[in-house]
Amino acid sequence: MKRIIRTNLDSLLTQDGDRRYKALIYVLKVTDNRVDWAYDVWDQLVENLRHQDNHQRAIAAQVLCNLAKSDPGKRMLKDFDALLAVTRDERFVTARHTLQAIWKIGATGNKQQKMVVDRLAGRFNDCVAEKNSTLIRYDIIQGLRNLYDAVKDEKVREVALELIESEEDLKYRKKYAGVWKDR
DSSP states (O other), X not given: OOHHHXXXXXXXXXXXXXXXXXXXXXXXXXXXXXXXXXXXXXXXHHHHTTOSSHHHHHHHHHHHHHHGGGXXXXXXXXXXXXXXXXXXXXXXXXXXXXXXXXXXXXXXOHHHHHHHHHHHHHHHHHTXXXXXXXXXXXXXXXXXXXHHHHHXXXXXXXXXXXXXXXXXXXXXXXXXXXXXXXX
């Protein structure tokens, strides 16, 4: 692993918010492509999904989602539930960062795609009683759209449209449908 990468990974753990944010931006940019060091940090990131600091939980979730493309051993299949749990985080911003990145996992293979679509559909249906359910649902629909755009699988689109149709409030059904307006 290059020294600059190690330095930025270490900076993700700092209490200095500005330094931590700059490191996150760097690491997310680097992990937009496959990397050969994913498993060097994987277990620590999975552990950090339950860290006491919500910033660490959000960082771990976002970086793991990006590292899914660098996961030839398909570890994400067993670690996904820990990641999905962060979508219910006590800090809504942490949950939201996770929801907005989780679709990336589905773009890495057929098993991962099915897992992400199925679990997001379940999350869409079971969040109805939560405080920010409409934002959660919007993020899920947007994530499914992002996944569809990446993989062009009609099954993803079909699930998203079924979820939208299941929304009872016409105002929100229309809002969610707007994500798929051009389809």
